[in-house]
Amino acid sequence: MKVLVVGRGGREHALVWKIARSPLVDEVICAPGNPGTVELGRNVDVSPDDHAALVRLALDERVELAVIGPERPLCEGLGDKLRAAGVPVFGPGAAGARLEGSKGFAKDLLERHRIPTAPSRSFDRSGLAKSFLEGATAWPQVVKADGLADGKGVYICADAKEGRAAVDAIMEERRHGRAGERILIEEFQEGVEASVFAISDGKTILILEPVQDHKQVGEGDVGPNTGGMGVYSPVPHLTRRLHKQIEQRVLVPSIHALRHEGIEFRGILFCGLMLTDSGPRVLEYNVRFGDPECQALMRRWKSDIVPVLVATANGKLEDIEPPVWDSRACVGVVAASDGYPESPRKGDVIEGVSAAERSDDEVVVFQAGTREAGPDLLTDGGRVLCVTALADDLDGARDLAYTAYDRISWDGKFCRRDIGKREESRPDTGNGAQDDALATPAG
Ligand code: AMP
Ligand code: GLY
Numbered sequence: 242m243k244v245l246v247v248g249r250g251g252r253e254h255a256l257v258w259k260i261a262r263s264p265l266v267d268e269v270i271c272a273p274g275n276p277g278t279v280e281l282g283r284n285v286d287v288s289p290d291d292h293a294a295l296v297r298l299a300l301d302e303r304v305e306l307a308v309i310g311p312e313r314p315l316c317e318g319l320g321d322k323l324r325a326a327g328v329p330v331f332g333p334g335a336a337g338a339r340l341e342g343s344k345g346f347a348k349d350l351l352e353r354h355r356i357p358t359a360p361s362r363s364f365d366r367s368g369l370a371k372s373f374l375e376g377a378t379a380w381p382q383v384v385k386a387d388g389l390a391d392g393k394g395v396y397i398c399a400d401a402k403e404g405r406a407a408v409d410a411i412m413e414e415r416r417h418g419r420a421g422e423r424i425l426i427e428e429f430q431e432g433v434e435a436s437v438f439a440i441s442d443g444k445t446i447l448i449l450e451p452v453q454d455h456k457q458v459g460e461g462d463v464g465p466n467t468g469g470m471g472v473y474s475p476v477p478h479l480t481r482r483l484h485k486q487i488e489q490r491v492l493v494p495s496i497h498a499l500r501h502e503g504i505e506f507r508g509i510l511f512c513g514l515m516l517t518d519s520g521p522r523v524l525e526y527n528v529r530f531g532d533p534e535c536q537a538l539m540r541r542w543k544s545d546i547v548p549v550l551v552a553t554a555n556g557k558l559e560d561i562e563p564p565v566w567d568s569r570a571c572v573g574v575v576a577a578s579d580g581y582p583e584s585p586r587k588g589d590v591i592e593g594v595s596a597a598e599r600s601d602d603e604v605v606v607f608q609a610g611t612r613e614a615g616p617d618l619l620t621d622g623g624r625v626l627c628v629t630a631l632a633d634d635l636d637g638a639r640d641l642a643y644t645a646y647d648r649i650s651w652d653g654k655f656c657r658r659d660i661g662k663r664e665e666s667r668p669d670t671g672n673g674a675q676d677d678a679l680a681t682p683a684g
Contacts (some may be wrong), residue, residue, distance in 0.1 A: 248310025251609035252532035277608030316342035329554035354498035388420030443505035471660030579653030581623030
């Protein structure tokens with residue numbers, strides 16, 4: 242069969258890498274893809290925003306499965322359009338994607354279905370939002386743009402002055418465009434963050450292994466938020482008991498809530514949580530694989546992923562065996578370009594990617610912000626590559642990943658040197674974090 246993957250980032254490189262290994266797959270087409278995906282399949286120069294061209298491509302190529310990587314085309318209904326043309330799609334339609342596309346919609350659904358989340362108020366006028374903040378007694382307060390803001394629409398405000406500035410940036414200056422037509426002001430949640438993932442066809446739900454990214458640009462979690470500077474899995478602070486609790490209190494109720502509201506969600510639900518003293522609380526939903534979370538998930542997913550993707554797309558997940566996971570740990574180190582996340586420099590020559598991959602059989606480099614120019618590979622974005630490695634434990638995986646990372650060079654390359662290390666300084670979350678770490682089925 243032929244599979245179409247939509248997107249151009251590291252997440253899509255990892256998806257293409259995993260899908261291409263399936264004996265069921267003859268060819269993976271990636272639209273538009275990147276210099277990494279072209280080595281595993283065929284890149285077709287169609288933008289993820291050109292829905293009509295993507296539908297035509299899927300029909301002309303007789304694609305039997307389309308996997309949509311990024312959130313924007315999902316929110317804009319690409320999944321619905323492909324499905325209407327008869328193409329099985331892994332990824333929700335626009336109705337389900339609103340969970341990520343509108344924080345207000347997500348919050349209403351969470352509250353209606355009593356899924357634990359931080360209390361919040363929604364505003365469509367900046368004056369009212371600022372008056373509310375003037376009257377706030379507890380600080381910090383969290384101000385969020387309602388719509389898609391490439392992960393940059395959340396402001397943690399220490400006092401009313403910062404709160405007013407955030408409201409102005411979002412609603413008056415329109416720093417995030419139309420995403421700032423509404424805002425949410427949310428109670429600050431104290432605790433440890435965790436991400437959990439479930440695949441669903443709208444009825445059946447499949448819980449995936451936990452994976453955790455590092456959001457901030459600087460070591461020790463300082464500096465501005467990024468899309469993710471690195472990733473590790475398994476996640477020792479997410480114990481088996483805690484993960485089970487999250488499954489029962491958050492993941493299963495979320496899919497039920499969608500179903501109850503008439504939304505058939507066929508894809509992956511990614512919940513960002515805060516593990517507070519009073520239990521896990523949802524901070525946000527995403528309706529796609531995380532980047533770089535996907536890179537670690539694909540490395541640890543041992544069995545064939547394609548039957549799961551196809552069954553999800555066709556509403557037949559109940560017939561499918563759950564994935565077999567590699568019991569080893571994965572660490573992924575993002576190699577970024579100087580200036581990221583504000584204004585990354587581009588156009589530098591990258592050397593050593595093959596040498597990095599040759600450093601160990603268990604190393605795979607996924608490309609993101611890269612482009613080819615003749616024989617050269619050039620930087621073309623903030624997050625350029627993600628160097629992943631598998632080993633028996635996180636320390637071993639980290640050593641392999643950094644050894645490989647050090648073989649790659651370009652002017653202005655940087656990374657965080659503490660990926661996967663934050664576990665050592667984690668506080669107990671008060672939710673049984675001291676019990677056994679989440680065991681993985683031996684594979
Ligand atoms: P989001 O895009 O909603 O996940 O927010 C981005 C980041 O902001 C999260 O990963 C958290 O670090 C932080 N954040 C969001 N909401 C809250 C909250 N209510 N309390 C504390 N931190 C938050
Ligand atoms: N790494 C965070 C995200 O993909 O949203």
